[in-house]
Amino acid sequence: MTSHSTLNVSKQLGSVKAVLCDIHGVLFDDGDHDQFPIPGSVHALNRLSTSGKVPFRLVSNESACTPDTVFKKFQKLKVDVEKSQIFVTVPAAYSVIKERHLRPFVLVHKNVQHCFDDLDQSNPNCVLLGDAVDNFHYDSLNEAFRVLMSSPQTQLFALGQGKFYRKGGTEELCLDVGPFTKALEFATGKEAEIIGKPSKTYFGAALKDMRVDASEAVMIGDDIVNDVGGAQSCGMKGVLVRTGKYRPSDEDHPTVQPDLIVDNFAQFIDILFKDG
């Protein structure tokens, strides 16, 4: 077991050996073409990265990008992370489908449609849903529905289950993949397999990569259910930020109580390094 530094943080977090960090809503808000960094986040992330004290992974349900595209955006903003530290759902989904020898009907964001091109998509026997935005309409969903109904074995995969996200640079909330997944679950009576937060498999892959136990890790995110609740279900600590899709009602959530709530990622890093 590689020895890592342990930061003894506030009593809410205990000793922290690794950090999992959400991207969208914590570090940046995404627009169509630009990144909108949340104030202080870039500096704070670089602080975490250069300190070398605590390994971290960016664990995101971004389903319209690859580690490569995220890495390039980060480079432009002078963020100091490596491609291998970026976990997004598209490569994970590709692996799952390939390992199980499935032929997918792919309904994802147009930016990542090409990532599945070398999989056999003829006569599909499973459906993969992502944040498809304008690609979601009656005809495409109906086609996905018919694939799912073609046999009891056909499976539905979804890249995350978020309800909505905030469109960067605006106050506008937009439907995410979750509602469309629910639509197909309702129509077919089937349950989707979620590739992404809050799936234990997804969090587990990031933890394994850092060779830490869940109990030694902290996840920070803006989604009370998928980030904070999902992390806690795995045995990690969950920290909620008051940025991104956060809404004040999240602090009175009926089932999820964050271990800590911070104004933003910068404040979290301050707390993490306070005694370090």
Place this chain on the structure above:
Amino acid sequence: MAMSRAVKGLLIDLSGTVHIEDRPTESAVEALVRLHRSKLPYLFVSNTSKESRKHILERLLRAGFDDSTVDVEKILTSLSAADLKLRTVNQPTFPLISPHSMVELPTQLMHEAKDFSQKCVLVGLAPDKFTYANMNYAFQLLSSPNSTLMALNKGRFHATSSGLSLGPGPFVEALEFATGHKAVVIGKPSPDFFQRGAQYLSLDLSECAMIGDDVIDDVVGALDSGVGFGVLVKTGKYRTGDEQRLNKDRFGPNRVRVADSFASFVDELIDT
């Protein structure tokens, strides 16, 4: 058959049960004539959110049904039931419904511009309207307090000539999940709707039998609402194994029937 003595009236689903698009189901035309002659009262109850009752009547006549056996007065649809509900809510409404359904609704309340003036979203079967932009706008409307989500029905899917096709239900479910709203459902399996049907027949719910091809919305929904008997037919959207979802343990075997078709059930009912 004990049921034939206890059933005083029939609530009959249309699409998938008595016809599929412009064709009657097996022997349905003759069965309806026999039913009509038996003087047992009946009412067609349809979740259609696309067609007016006049359209439905025209379709049934085209399919060959005798005009003595079908009439607009014998048809209750979720559209005709929605009219009253919308007038009660009385709010500007964003309509995710097909253009020719609008005729049966209070047009002065239907407002399509994306100007955030609407306090109500009405969802029916409207394939052309289920775009991401429209769904997103509906979601944004419903994120404000005091907004209402109304569904003409939550049909999961139905049989069409090109195969099974999504109903409005999945789109309503999407909006419910995204916003935390619980839709007001006008048509089956809402108890109000079955109650209205029984009233039209001047009967008690328990004296009625509901016959349909949708195991959940027609049969289980009716039984849950207090309708006396539920009959599942193996036509239309019926899929092998649907019988397993009839929950006979909860309702008791005497209240539940499975029949090959509408015609075969009518034959059994009238002959005994």
